[in-house]
Every structure is written in structure tokens, then in C-alpha cells.
Amino acid sequence: MAADKDPSVRDLNTMAILKYYPLSVLVTIDRHEWYAHPQIYSRNDNTGFWTAKPAIPPDSMLISSRLHSDITQTNSIPVSATRNYVPGELEHDNCNGKWEDDCIKKQSIDHKALEGSCTDDVKNVSKKRHRGDSTCSEGSILSNGNIDEYKEPVLRQTPSSENNDLSVKMAVSATNASLAEQVIQPALVMFEVHVPPSCMLDGVHSQHFFGTGVIIYHSEIIGLAVVDRNTVAVSVSDVILSFAAFPLEIPGEVVFLHPLHNYAIVAYDPSGLGAGATNVQAATLLPEPALRRGESVHLVGLSRSLQITSRKSTVTNPCAALNIASADCPRYRAINMEVIELDTDFGSTFSGVLTDGQGRVQALWSSFSAQLKYGCNSLEDHQFVRGIPIYAISLVLDKILSGAAGPSLLINGMKRPMPLVRILEVELYPTLLSKARSFGLSDIWIAALAKKDPIRKQVLRVKGCWAGSNAEIHLEQGDMILAINKVPVTCFRDIENACQELDRLNDSDGKLKITIFRQGQEIELLVGTDVRDGNGSTCMVNWCGSVIQDPHSAVRALGFLPEEGHGVYLARWCHGSPVHRYGLYALQWIVEVNGKLTPDLETFLNVVEGLEHGEFVRVKTVHLNGKPRVLTLKQDLHYWPTWELKFDPDTATWRRRMIKSLNSTT
Template structure:
């Protein structure tokens, strides 16, 4: 600091003269600008103190100061200062900077934590203790604990060191929740409290120490933790509302939260919540939209009356529409008086009055009286990431619709006529969502198939709607126009083939632009008629108008599974899976190759450009049509060896990349869906 400012701080004139004489070329002296809280210097030094002598010698620059301190580690130095014109002297211990520099880290639940460093403590202006969140990952991210937070306690126990933290999580079983208190750099003087759900399933847990000789971080597995405890049985009662409709529906509505450990199937968001409709209280079945439970990979929680919270599991993902079924154990909610919703499948009409009932983000019941403005085909843009996108469905738009909650459409007696569902879609590079009403007929059909394990077949064609006048313009003859008009007098329309699912039988027999007239001899003019005609048949006779002629074609239907993802592989930091159906539906791509769902930052996949959305079709010239072939080809290769990968994008543009393996930091493992509905993780090498 220059002498003129030092004089304002109170530097004694005699001291200044002596220092100027000793260092005639220097223009100032060293001043204390900050003192780390909790350090041994905190009670001695103050910001604004002017350093005069160190061990009896004048010190005015950083280099000689550092020389003295580096040579005095573990010892004491004598410090002479001036504070407001008064002399201050003290003996202070010199600590080892390496001792407060992290030399170990822990990773669990996709999170990475290390001991608080001296540099970070300076940023926070807090003592050098606590555990720093370098990456919140799945565990902390789901709890809302951000990157850069400092964990102060877990389960009420202090976490001054990394060892303290590891001791705390060692007591937690998989799925067990524990309160975590932390601070952030934005507000270091106030702490926050969150409940964290321990994960020992989705990700490996390791402790890694720096080895300066090898240049690596040596890693070992953390303790396996305690065995999961039985979930306690809890009961609650539903509140009484002034509106009878809310009293009728409250026992059939629950809040569902869903956390995704991995980005898969083009979906990168990790945390969801929404209103669930209890459709089978005896079996514990709840229906949600796929903007609440988008895939089968994740952790489900079901909350009743905002009070009782129990774990759930994904039972069924509708392959065609925006619905999923989750299940919970009814025994866990004790005497909570839940009821199965009264589903009333029937057609909805424009102008029909009804109620929208659901739960907001605060788990409070909401209701709004409204009416149906129109019934229209749902038209969503194609997804850039090839995430699920609903089609072939008519939805209800409402007058003055509620946008702050989702839920159900009901009549005044509490009969459920439809769902008020949130649809996620991509608009350019932005993720958007729209809320529409969906007739409950789709839910009733799905529920019946889940209960009876009855498969669902599909024609595998995305359809659009044309007016009969437009259909006539492209060649539809008068006789067919009359038949279609007679079939649906108030809906004078025809269906046309817009897209065909890649690799399906329909893609071989039908063509885009075909006018779909009948299935098995029955005239069809609406999406639901087509789905019902194909749902339980392995083959159908499809009558189309193509060009200037009528054709009747036999088309094999596709049996669609209710589990969109049943296996994941983590390899070289990339999340790999079989090509998902949405890719084939939207882009007409045959499900061949290994789909890259996502990558971990800093991994070989990131470094060498194995980007999400691509498919690996060859490894070192060997075709890899599926995951099994891929794993057979890459397993057993030595660490740091290179592989040559041929990848293709959604528009079949090829690219060849080379990737160097790093098995030390990015070991390969897989997750598989079990027959019991759970998931199992195992190492691949």
C-alpha cells in the first residue's frame, strides 16, 4: 500500500522514515487486508494493520515475507505491527498450507465432495472447516443443495472434515433420509436445512486420495452402509373442505415426486413433481402424466394429504401417450382413507361445464370451475433431443384454464372425466410445457391392461387430420368422402399418414400422405378409433387412398412394452442405452446401434466428442447393432487403450472418433431392471 495511504492509516512518521531509508526504491509497505475466521491469527491481527518487522527485520514486499514463512512452517514468527499509530507485537505459529489443501475427495450418489480448502474459506470468509460440494450430483441436486455449498452438519453431527462426513453417511442405508445443514457463498452468515435421500443403488461410492508419486488419485470403495430399515407405517386424514367436490376427490389425489439419476431417452431434467390420480387403492396404483414421471429410471415418492410420504416405483410407462402408472404399498399408509377415483369414460364436448381439481406445488388442493372451449388434435413440434412427444390424441382446451396446477377434469358429483395433464415439448432449444385435458378413456384402457397384463399393439403410424374438402383436392373420390361424412357427421374429416415408425412393418407397407380410410373394413376418422382397432391384434387390414387408387394392405402391428428403459450402461463416462421408441417415432430411425443418452463432464466421452443423441454402430470396424454386441466388443481392453467408434446422428450423418479409455476414474458398470420392478447395479469389469 502506498505511503500516503499508510499515513492515513496512522503510520508513525519515524517508522516511515526508517523504512524509506532501508528501502529507498520502495513506495509502500504491506498491510493486513483480511484475517481468516477461526485461524490462530484471528485474535491478534486485524484488517488495516501495517506490517513493520518480521523476526526483527523490516519486510515490505511479498517475496521476503514468503521466504520467511516458508522457512518457518511448524514454528513461530515474531510479528511487529502498527495499528492506528500504536505498536503491536505478537508471536504467531506458521501453519502448513498443504495441510489445509484438499488431498482427498469422496463421491457418492453422483456427488463429489472434499474438505473445505483455504482458498474457498477465504472466499466465504469462514473458518477452514466443513465439506465443500464440488458437484451436487444426484443426491444433493434432488435436495436442492447447490454446487459450491459447504456442508456443516449431517444428521445433526458436525462435518468439520471429510472423515466426519464419510462417518456420517456410513450410518445411512440406501433410501434413508437425513437432514443436512449447509451454507452458500451468497449467504455465508445464514445456514439452510434440507433433507437428503441417501443413494447406494444408482452410483458407486468411493473415497480417493491424491498420490503425488504416481500422479493419480487412489480410490477405494466406501463402506456399504447399514441395511435399509423397514418403512414405518403412517396414517393421516384428509382435511374437510367447504366445497363438496373437493371432499369427494381429495382421497383419490396424491402428490407424486420423481427424481432421475441419469439423463436418458433425450430427457435431461432430473427432478419432477405433479398430481397423481389414485385409480386402484387396493393395489396402490396411481396415474400421472409423463411430465411427472417421464421414464422408468428413477426414485418415486407418493405423498398423501401433504403429510404421509411413502416410496413408490414405476410400474408402467405408456409407450404412446402422456401417462405413467406408479405403485406404492397400501400397507404403508395405514388407515389413511384413500379411495379409487370413479372413472367415467365418455366423449367430451365443447361447451361442457366441468371442474379442474388438482394439487399445486405447495401440495394444497385447488379447484376451478370452467368449461371446455374446444376439442382439438394435439400438435407438438418435433423434439431436437428426441425426447417423448405425444401424438394421435385429441385434447380439450378450457376457458380460463388453470396453469398453476395439474390434476383431473371432473363433474360436480366427483366423477373423473379426464386428466388435466402437463405436456413437455421442445420449442427450438427451449423446453416448454402446455396443459391440456385428456379424456379418461385412455387411462381406463391403460389401467385394464396393467391389471390383466394385456399387451398393447400399435399400427406405428403418426396421423394427421384433413378436412374432407382438402382430402378431395388430393384425390379422395366422392364415394369415400360420403362414407367418411356419414361415419362422423359433425366431424367431416379424414386421417392422413404423417410419419411412420422406423423399423416397423407399417414403414414397409404404408406411405406418408396415404389417406387412412378403414381398418378391418370399419371406417375410421379419429385417432382413438385407429388405436382401438389395432390394440389387440397382431395384424390388421388397412384400407388407404394412395394417389388415384384404393389399396387394402395387411400390416403387422407392433407389441409395445410398458417399460421404456430396462437397461443402462455407463462406459467411458457415457450413459448408453438401446435406441428408445421416440427416436424411431419422430425421425423414422430403425432402432439399431447403441444410443448415447448423456455424458459426464470431464470424462473420456466428453473429451473425445461422444455426444448425446448419437448412436454407436461400429467399434474398430465391428458392427454393434445392440448393447450386448457392443459390450462384448469393448470389454477386456486394457486401461488407456484407444478404440475407434463409428457414430451416426438422427439424420444418418456418420462420424468416426477415437476415444482413449480411462478405467481408473471412469469404470464401466450397468444397471438392469429386475422382474420385481427394482434396479440392480453391477460392475462390468
């Protein structure tokens, strides 16, 4: 009895109980090859090395189904999805595992804090999720169809009696909701995203993300949902979709990442919904007319427990220019965007959609990621929410459904051409016309720009050009963009429309005739544009325990690439690896290996493929701040083999290829 009164003894007893408490999990083995085959390691006492052998025979049906099957299990979830989640605010978890990017300690570039209209709200990030009172409204649930121009037969299956009872219960519970809630609920979906720790590309800052998206297309053969890129940051992701209209989880595949705007499109297989397909519908999009200041909208989204939450808000600014500074470790950030601001919302972690009173989607209420600087050197991650007008998303959706003139991608067993996006790879920011007058802009141009847009009363200026872009050799920092093809330009959408017009002209050379104001003079230039796909980074190499890739857009947006050639970019490194032991950290370009230039990933692979186990390698690097460095490391192919991970659009899978190991070379 005395032992029971001892707190330490009680703690030990509790720990013993927890230690042997059984835990059941579901493990998904899918068709991607982000992870190597299971292996069993045993120590050789004679040599001191740990040797590996396959844990599953090579001819096992388990491996063959993972490598060659195009059918993904739709009723299983990852191990991490079995955690006990507490319903509440939607937060983007930040769990980086053992991989390190060494961003804060090794970064010496001075970054600016978040500027513009978002600054005040981001500084006062609220961690509490507020719930608004739902407005009661009588009336029947409206049917949500697809875009009229591309109607396909919607999947109709006869539900069982249990599913009928479930639908009735859902309809009864929806009677206390507003009309907008009832209409949009069948289109809302919760995203659970897991990034494999071995291939965290493009500076992604976390392994786990959650967020609310909306279904924008649903038919018998394909379903498309859209969500912000702070939820789906990279295409190398395990995506699980949970539907508000039916209790079911199915996997999704990332099919489009917009290079500038903060949204991603994810495809899913409607046949995986089974009888629940009758409950899931696509939202009705309302791209026009654009929202105006003072208009009322319904902010609707999902909690972590898939409970629909909404409130009525008022638009305070329908065209707030977004200005997010580069993070210490370059990662995706939205640029050249105008977003929607509301008077009240549910805090900085709540995402969803903005609808009118009839439940038609006017904007995607999206989460944005930024870093704010506190004190001398401290940078902290913050997120905030703003609205993205739905017209930008509807344009890309139209191209996907109508058959865009782009590379084909296998989606649900059918190849579909995906759209290409023509952009001007220049970061812009608005300046008031009153400030532009102080810089010497003539009264004629002031009057022309004010007449073109009496609301904004601004002119766009160049903040910087992306390194390696076609615009880099023509535009300079501080240039004012006055007109394109003699038509005054006042906002980001004007430039996007001009780029889209080039695509409509078959004989176009891809150049814009731009009138700029530079150092007191008006100059006309022919500036080239760039065409990008929505795949993101599709190839990486793991060499000596580091993740090597081509410089992604966030790195190029810094405006600098090494003179020796673009080089390959070292994105991350692993503890205990050769690059860790010898000090080859992240945020650097590798421009030479043993005196041989490595301007791109293919050349880098050809060079390192000839390196042997235990060989000392001389590496020349250039840091993001431009400082060169030369170091030597010893290659270890026993524990740290060289392998490549590449996306195959013909099979829509990521394939792993062993480049060189201690015992084999393929």
C-alpha cells in the first residue's frame, strides 16, 4: 500500500500499462516509389558493417502490386492519419522529421517583413477558432451542376437502404443551416496532405498539412477539387480527401500547381465513392461579376471534425495587392495577386469558400504562408487567410475540360492534355499615382491611368525579374509598366490578359510590346514571356544524403543564378550523412564536381555516376548570398547510395531508380 502512495511508483505503473497497450493502424502501400523496398539490416561482426537484404522476396505479389498496379486502395489511410485529432481550428502542422534544411543558421540574406495590406492582420494572428451563428433559412437544397459548356453524365448509383437513411439524416440536420450552407455542403472536401520526408522538394516547410477545398468538377470518370498551395504545396504528396457530404476517405492526385497564384487542383476517382457518389456534387462557380466593396458574402468551411461552419461577412477590399517577402529558406509564395479582404472571419487558420446567398462560389478563402521578422535575426512562420477570385481558377478549369494544348497526364487511367500557363516572370508591386508623379511621370500618363482605373489609381513597378527568364535582359528594378500594346496597364489582371492574348495568336513570338518609364524617360520594349506547366518539380537526386534538384521558381525569384551556369540546387540534407559530416549544407548551388561543371541535373547525374565508394570528391558551391566555396567530402555508397526519383506522366507515378550503390549500379 505504501508503494501505491508513492507518485513515482504510480507513474512507473502507468508507463508499464501504456507500453504494452495494443495499437492498431492501417498502412497504405500505394503505386508510388517515394520509399525504398523494405529491408532487414544485420551487423557483420567481422567487418563492422551493417548489411541489408530484402524483407520481402522480389517476386512477392505485394511488391509487384505496388510497382505495377495502377489501382490505388481507396479505403485505407496512412499511418499518420490514425492520430487522435482534436476537432477545432485548422492548422498546418510543422513536422520536419530528421531532414534539415539548415535555413536559419546558414542564411545570411537580409529579408524584408511582410508588406502591404496584410501586415497588420498577420502580426495579430489569432490561434482561436471563432464560430458564428448560422442563419436559419427555409427552402429546398439547390442542385449544384457542373459548368454548362462541359456537361458529362453524373454518376448515379442506387444507394442501399442504409445509405438512404444516412442521406435523410443529413438532410434533416441541414434544415438548421442557411441556404448557402445547404447548397455548398455537397461540394466541400477536407484535404489531409503528407509529404514524404525523403523527398521534400521546393523548400516545403512541413510534412503534414490540412485545409478545406471545394469540388469544381464531378462526373463519372473524373473529379477535380481546388485548394490553396499552403495545403498542397508540392506534387510529391500523399493526398487524402474526406467529403462533407459522405463519410468516406479516398486518395487524390495533384494534377496542377499554379506557378504564381495560390491554388492547386487535385483529381480523384469518383468510382471510389461507391454509393456516396450521389451525395457529392460540384459547386457552381460564379466568376462574374467580380465582388465589390460593401457586398455581403457567406464564408463557409469545414472544421477538423468535418462540421460545416459559416458566417455572413462584408467585403472591405476586393482588390488588395498581395506582397509577401521571400522566406529565409526559399519556398513557394504567391506573387502578382490581388486578394479579397473581409471585415470578419474565423481567424487565420480557417479556410473555405466565399459564396453568394444562393451558394454559388465567388472566391476561394485560402491560407497563405509568410515569415515575419522579430528582433534582430528572428524569423517566425505565420499564416493568414484571404480570398482568391474564382475567375482565375475557372479559366484553368475550362482549359482542362476543353482539352488544352499542353503535355498529357494520365488521370484515372485516361490521358488528358493539361494546360500551359504563359506568364511574365517579373515580380511587380503597385505604386500610387501621386507617388509616381513625384518620380517624374508625366501628367498625360497620370490622367490616362486614372481614367483607365479610377478605383485603384496606381501604376505597377518592377520589384525584380526571375533569374533565367526571358524578361530578365529587358526590365530593371524600379521600371514602371505603363502600357502593353498601347493599352494602359493598372493591375496584375491586365498583364495576365495580355499574356493570354499571345496564346490566342498562333503566329505570336511570345513577346509583349511594353511601354515603361525608366529614369525620367518613356521607353518601348519587346519583352519575352515564359510558358510554364503546372507540374512543379518532377525530378530529384539523393546524393550523399542530400536532396539535389534544379533551382525551383522560389530560388529563381531571388534574381540570381551562378555565373558558372545555373547549377543544381541543394535543397535539404540528412543527419549523419556525408554532406552533414563534411559541412555541405542546404541553400547552395553545386556548380562543379571534381572540376566538371554541373549546370543541370542530367549533367550532375552523369558526373556523380562515375564516382566510386570511399572516393574523396571536390565540390564547388555558390551560396544564395553569392559567396563561392570549395570543400571535399568522402562518398559513402554503403549507407548513402545515389538514387533518382522522377515523375512519369505516362503512368502518373513517381519512379525510383538506383544510380549507384556499393554492390550494384543500374
